[in-house]
Amino acid sequence: MSVQERKERERAERERLIVATARELAEQQGWDAVTTRRLAECIEYSQPVLYSHFRGKREIIGAVALQGATEMAAAVRAATAAVDGPHRRVTALAHAYLDFAARNPAVYDAIFELDGGLAYAQEDTPEHLKDAFAALLESLGEVAGDGVAPGLFTEVFWASLHGLATLTRTGRLLPEDTEPRVELLVGRLAII
Known part of the structure; x- marks a missing residue:
């Protein structure tokens, strides 16, 4: 392995560490707890090293959002691949989406609520x-x-799921009523 390859591998590993640490802090204490100073302390690198990877918290949120979007897509695909029939597939999709949002609230916020500097619905x-x-x-x-x-x-349909996920998480909807909500959503919107 060349010196350049080793440096690139080390840089990629530092970047993964920064993103993983930011994600962990956000899931445990919220995004307000994620600061460049705090991240630098947690990963035991200086702030200038952190800034050599990301220009600031906004870019770190963006990196977490991209990682989370990949995970959410995988969860949805895994859930829908495991069932037959359009109704069951859409129901599985809804549950996978809502489960992902509930299990990963900070990541979900990074994808959909926070400004990570990412363009949506554009070229x-x-x-x-x-x-x-x-x-x-x-x-x-x-x-x-x-x-x-x-x-x-x-x-x-996605907007409806996002509303259910957000309202449930903020305590405006009772989580025990998720199943009837999903059935209503699928039954009324999905033409099967």
Whole structure:
């Protein structure tokens, strides 16, 4: 291995450590606890080293969001691949999405609530985010109904899931009523 390859590997490892530490801190104590000073202390590197990887907290949030979008897409695909039939697939998708949001609140916030400097629904949207939407579209597109654009239907269904996830997490909806909400959502929106 050349010196250059070793340096690149070490740089990538430091970057993974920064993102993992930020994510862990955010999940334990909220995003307000994630500061460059705190991260530098936790990973035992100086702040200038941190800034050599990320220009600040906003970029770190963006990196967590991209990582989270990849994980969410994988969770949705795994859940939908395990079942047969459009109704069961869409129900599995809804549960996988809501479970991901509940298990990873800080990551979910990084993806959808916080400004990580990422472009959404634009030409320069990062591939990780496009793939997360594609994971939803794969199952939802087949139940959009005649005359309804699959992408538009996916956006509306996704917005509904996001609302359920957010309102449940903030205590405005009772978590024990998740199942009837999912059944209502799937039953009313998905043309099966």
